Amino acid sequence: MSAESIETSLSSDSGRRPGSRRTGRYHILSVLVENKAGVLARVAGLFSRRGFNIASLAVAPTDDDERFSRITIVVDVESAPLEQVVRQLDKLINVVSISELAPSEAIERELLLATVSVGPEERSQVIQLIGVFGGEVVGVGSDQLSVTLSGRPEKIDDFEDLLKGYEVVGLQRTGRVALEKLGYRPARSLRALEGESR
């Protein structure tokens, strides 16, 4: 991988809110790992040991081969250059391959669950809001509502912003999972690190 390819991807991601997951600070790594005990501890341990920050992390077995799992990590590149993160990750023996998913080349999804305290008036507002976003009401109490929404992380961000106008009792997001868009497969693999020059 050349230094250039990393630089391009650093700047390709234009952000709207500073500090939000959409700015260029955050990059998505899709890491294929062996499905063995302790692998998550190795990956998480590496990040804390090296002082790399994770914005979110999601793990699940891959459907095609039970020997492997896929970890989707949103990395904060302000704590360390992406190339350092990738190269250190790549040294873990259980890490099989790493690809960086540039936002323009990836399908990303995230899920949100929230419970909101609502008076009679707000109840219908929230129901309307979740309807507009295409989410669902999953629980109704006398003065509370639980809703769920899945979709692109930006959409979840927007919904979360609007929800802040109400009294949120609990809110949980899963962190994003991502795959290459059709036609972009295979994603740029960061495995073949032949060196670099500038």
Next chain:
Amino acid sequence: MQLTGAQALIKSLEQERVEVVFGLPGGAILPVYDPIIDSSIRHVLVRHEQGAGHMAEGYAIVTGRPGVAMVTSGPGATNIVTPLSNAFMDSTPLVVVSGQVATRSIGTDAFQECDITGVTIGITKHNWLVKDPADIPRTVAAAFHVATTGRPGPVLIDLPKDVANATMEWYWPESVEDLDLPGYNPVMGADPSLIEKAVELIDSAKRPVIYAGGGILKARACEALLALAERTQIPVVTTLMARGAFPDSHPLCLGMPGMHGNYTAVTAMQRSDLLIALGSRFDDRVTGKIDAFAPEARVVHVDIDAAELGKVRKPDVGVVGDCRVVIEEMLSCIDANAPKRSGAPVDLGPWWDELHGYQKRFPLYYDRDTTGPIKPEMVVESLRDLSPRDTVVVSGVGQHQMWASQYWTFDHPYTWVNSGGAGTMGFAVPAAVGAKVGRPDRTVWAIDGDGCFQMTAQELVTATAEGIPIKVAILNNAYLGMVRQWQEMFYEERYSEVYLSPDLPDYVKWAEAMGCVGLRAETQDEVIPVIEKANSIDDRPVVVDFRTDAFEKVYPMVPAGVSNDAIVVHPDQEGATR
């Protein structure tokens, strides 16, 4: 053939052609100790598991073969954590086998249970908890493969007692493909276009320096390095981890750079316009304040570990590959380019004139006054002059380590064994034992501090019991000298908890109690006779207590976090123009 897991483990070690295991048994590893009786493998019974780990390191450093240690669960395993960390920092190939409580007890806080794979995740290249006896041969083969290939390092195999007792059908994996390591493919050779770019920079540099690190030794690249230096006439600095990788007596050698490096090596790097980093990693002890390090230098960085490129200093040309292979490729590229090159090659004469000037004005220096107490530097010089040229020198950590590195003349690779990255006090005695096991034909001198010696001296009992005749020179300054030096220089001479004692313990009696010959030198004129005496003994370990000047400081010195330009020289040299 049916074997128990324990038998399979020992047989697997035999398959890996292991000659010696350093260890100490206990409950959880008991099953594995039984087949050792019938094995061709030599077992060295240590007195503390830390000793086993450092012995395995000493063995590995001098032989280039992985060192093997075996310990029981819980405290046995935690006692070897320091050597694992030490080997991880210095990229030494080590295979540690630890016993573990039975699989059904794991997670129950059983007697002597410790999650040692969890503890050592960050200080091993990889580790394995074996839960099925059928996995043993494959795991052992994988462990040796991972420890010794790519950037070498320590690995650990944790073996629960019930797995060691269960039976399995013996097999031996035929090839790397059978090892179940889909995520591990170390590279060797490099991209030719990068070699070409590196050579272009080398060809046009006016003040180049080869910055040789421990990777040269790991890659067995000493001959290639010599050829490259002689072909290009570029000066070579050898880091603390690379002492001996390029002969100190060679006219192109500038010696050791870094915090206690010599003036010329430090300044050559600062002034250079091209650093050719070969298997070195821009450690803070070499660079000083990183923003002020070698400000005008472009960087060619060759390392087998891609993560080292750009970790500290962004290279202009970064080459991932084995140092020996890459240097050889560079040499062929230089030869191929030479006829095509337009104009005369860059004249390095002015650069060498500058460097020779530094060498003349700022040689390594200490006060050679013959009337005062024994100078530690003089002890090292005398040891050097009175011992065979290929003596293996092992050191602890502190002032004595720096003097050993500075004043010994390393003309042979694999003759310097020390704890570089971790700086582990107590390394010397056990590492010397391991080195002597690996190189019984060589004289092995440990140059140790009085503080360090007290941390692991018990391994001299092992040395005596096993007939491993090492020699230990204690540079006894009655202080934790290196810390004392910092308190003198940076804490207004407020000495806090650094005084030991010249004669508590009595090192001669202690040595004798451990079955060694104990000797002492208290005045300068006793130094040479006592070394001659020590060198004449070869049937037992020897310990020499050299009572050295407590107030001697290591010079030059670049204070921590300061630019290398601010190098502090010996007070007697301060008048010289820089």
